[in-house]
Amino acid sequence: MKISARRAxxxxxxxxxxxxxxxAWLSYxxxxxxxxxxxxxxxxxxxxxxxPIEFAAAGRGPAVLLVHGAxxxxxxxxDIATELAAQGFRAISMSRFGYLRTPLPADPSxxxxxxxxxxxxxxxxxxxxxxxxxxxxxxxxMQFALRHAQRTSALVLLVPLAxxxxxxxPEPEMAAATRFMxxxxxxxxxxxxxxxxxxxxxxxKTVLATPPEVLAAASAQEQAxxxxxxxxxxxxxxxxxGLLNDWAIGASLERYPLERITAPTLVVSLQDDLYGTFRxxxxxxxxxxxxxxVGYARGGHAWxxxxxxIFAQLVAFLGGGTTSSAASGR
Numbered sequence: 001m002k003i004s005a006r007r008a009x010x011x012x013x014x015x016x017x018x019x020x021x022x023x024a025w026l027s028y029x030x031x032x033x034x035x036x037x038x039x040x041x042x043x044x045x046x047x048x049x050x051x052p053i054e055f056a057a058a059g060r061g062p063a064v065l066l067v068h069g070a071x072x073x074x075x076x077x078x079d080i081a082t083e084l085a086a087q088g089f090r091a092i093s094m095s096r097f098g099y100l101r102t103p104l105p106a107d108p109s110x111x112x113x114x115x116x117x118x119x120x121x122x123x124x125x126x127x128x129x130x131x132x133x134x135x136x137x138x139x140x141x142m143q144f145a146l147r148h149a150q151r152t153s154a155l156v157l158l159v160p161l162a163x164x165x166x167x168x169x170p171e172p173e174m175a176a177a178t179r180f181m182x183x184x185x186x187x188x189x190x191x192x193x194x195x196x197x198x199x200x201x202x203x204x205k206t207v208l209a210t211p212p213e214v215l216a217a218a219s220a221q222e223q224a225x226x227x228x229x230x231x232x233x234x235x236x237x238x239x240x241x242g243l244l245n246d247w248a249i250g251a252s253l254e255r256y257p258l259e260r261i262t263a264p265t266l267v268v269s270l271q272d273d274l275y276g277t278f279r280x281x282x283x284x285x286x287x288x289x290x291x292x293x294v295g296y297a298r299g300g301h302a303w304x305x306x307x308x309x310i311f312a313q314l315v316a317f318l319g320g321g322t323t324s325s326a327a328s329g330r
Contacts, residue, residue: 028193035234039100043074050112050119054095054102059085062153063126064318065117066093069135069161070246071186071207071233073100077134079228080311087315092129094120096137098242108245114143118151130154130318135277135301136161136246139253142284145261152263154318157284158310159269159301161246163255164280189237196230203230209274210300218304226302258287265291266317268310270299277301292317 043056056074058081066077066084073095081091097113098104105112117140121129130153133141138160145152185191186207195203201212208215208230215226233239265288269281278295285293294313299306 024194024197027197028190031193032189032235035231036238039073039075039235039238042078043095043101045101046120046123048116048119048123050116051103051105052101053116053120053123054100055092055120055124056081056094057090057092057124058082059088059090061088061090062318063090063092063121063124063129065121065129065131066091067117067131067133067137067141068093068096068099069137069159070243071236071239072096072134072137073239073242075100075232076229079225080132083311084315087319089318090126092120092124092126096140096242098245099239102242104241104245110139110143110249111147113140114147117144118148121151127151128153130156132156132158132314133160134158135275136250138162139249139256142256142258142261145263145265146256149260149262155261155263155265155288156314156317157265157267157281159273159275159277159303160267160281160284161250161253161275161277162280162284163253164283165255186233186236186243187240189235192236193234200227200230205274207233208300208302210302210304211272211274211298214272214298214300215302215304222304222307225307226304229302258284259289261288261291264317266294266313267291268294268296268303268313270296270301270303270306272298273301275301 043054046053046055054074056078064084066081068076074093077093081093084091095102097108097116117131128151131141131144133156138157141155141157145155185195204210204212204215204226208226210226215223265285267281267285269278271278282293282295285291296303296306303310
């Protein structure tokens with residue numbers, strides 16, 4: 001029996017599609033396995049009075065506790081921990097509630113997280129530490145400075161998730177693509193991996209909250225740093241509980257008594273951060289006594305193009321020095 005040319009073409013196309021899908025699945029499976037292997041090593045579990053807490057530590061010197069943002073874990077801050085260690089600090093990068101090997105307790109609030117940081121410091125024999133809260137790590141970092149003031153040598157908030165009054169303005173409506181990425185894709189390893197492969201600019205805009213054109217114009221080094229941040233969200237399946245908890249905290253943010261924070265404070269944000277942290281960061285700095293605010297016009301949530309400068313200011317601030325920059329401050 002003869003097979004028509006049209007039917008033969010359909011068979012060939014079907015086989016090609018199946019082959020492409022098989023190749024993509026193998027690539028996904030390989031990348032996910034590598035991600036799981038990466039987070040399975042390099043950290044320890046501290047048995048604290050607040051429960052088990054995953055952490056990694058590097059260096060010797062004044063202690064700095066690095067509090068990661070949404071989608072993180074101890075691995076999100078390893079690079080900056082290594083850089084801080086090289087500058088003479090003892091840098092502790094930990095996994096917050098619901099991330100990687102730190103379980104989600106019955107009370108996963110920002111206040112409870114702050115108390116867990118004190119428990120971790122106790123387990124490590126550290127009396128005082130500077131605390132660096134990034135993005136969704138900011139609420140618990142501020143709570144630590146409020147609840148454990150005597151143990152807070154300094155407070156640094158980078159692109160912080162923080163409260164700011166709306167002044168009667170309605171909450172801006174979220175774009176459909178952004179809603180899909182933040183509410184659906186980031187809950188699935190496969191969907192997020194597919195987005196990384198098929199639409200990296202969409203991931204840059206919606207997850208990294210950085211204008212794609214800003215990243216495209218950045219140096220090769222900064223582009224590589226941003227890509228590493230996006231890929232390190234995998235495996236999302238091991239961060240899902242923490243992500244959901246962060247969204248719940250973000251949706252019900254209240255104003256903290258910022259005027260009661262006594263630690264020296266540095267707050268940094270960027271005007272084109274698509275998560276909108278600039279306004280709340282400036283408000284936070286304005287109400288913490290003596291806080292310094294540093295703002296940049298461009299760079300997005302990933303502070304693209306400013307990493308070296310921000311890190312230099314961080315080191316100088318933690319060391320008690322001063323730096324000059326083109327950024328605005330107070």
